[in-house]
Amino acid sequence: MGSFLSFPLLTAPDCYELPSYEESSEDEDEADLSSELHKANLRFCESIVRQGMRSRNEQDNFDRYRHNWSEVVAEMRDKYPQWTPRDFLNLRHQFNVFDSNDLYLLDFNNFNKALDYNQDNSSPELRRAMFDSVDTHHYNSINFEEYLQLLNNFHIGTPIPRAPKTESIKDPVCLDIIADVKKADPFVGMSHSLF
Incomplete structure (x- = not known):
């Protein structure tokens, strides 16, 4: 009567039994594994979210730099009197060049490239120790103000070259x-x- 052809079943359909859940030791191991994976996922996602939030904050800072550069330079001159306003502009250009991820943050590898560009001959251990001393929140990245602080520690009184x-x-x-x-x-x- 219907529009579809139907055939009678010649063999009984395959039936699969679900495993019983009475074995609690395997379930507890599975639950422990699930909770550990969940915790690891949360830690991983938390670091990504924190990095994104910090990047957005730094983008706001760079917008402030663009719009109020003279005020920002006046603040920076109080902290770093050995640098001129032109040096601060060159440093900002350098920071932008070495920020390969466009996050307004430098990771340790990009910071090493910046020090190499500035012809710094310090050891990798000293560089890492200085980087970690400024990266107090353990993001493994630094912002522009922390970059200035590190360059001040490495290059007191030295001229800053123009951005490449x-x-x-x-x-x-x-x-x-x-x-x-x-x-x-x-x-x-x-x-x-x-x-």
Whole structure:
């Protein structure tokens, strides 16, 4: 009567029995394993979430640096009087260059690259000890202010080189366009939505 063909069963279907749960020792081992895995997962996820939260906080700090750079430099000059405002700008560019993950944080490997770039000859053990002394929350990463503190400890009074490849980024065509925009009178600028 239906629209599907049906055939009578010629053999009995296979039936699988579920294991009995009376054996408590295996279940307890399984429960212990599950709880240990859960704890390990929470520890792993907690470090990732904390790293993400710290990265967002550092992004807010870098936004503050962009908008209030003169105030930030004044604060930094109080802490590090041997560096000029240009040195702080160069250090900020360096930090951005060595922040390969774009998290606004440097891990130990990137910090080593920064010290190598600054021609520091200290031992890896000393570098690690200094890094750990600043990384008090054990995130295995440092922010820009901690980076300045470490460079101050390693390079007291030494000149800071410019960030690599910052001069070669300037495109002559873009510079010509910027020069033309500077020369434009206010009416032309408003008609082209430059203001």
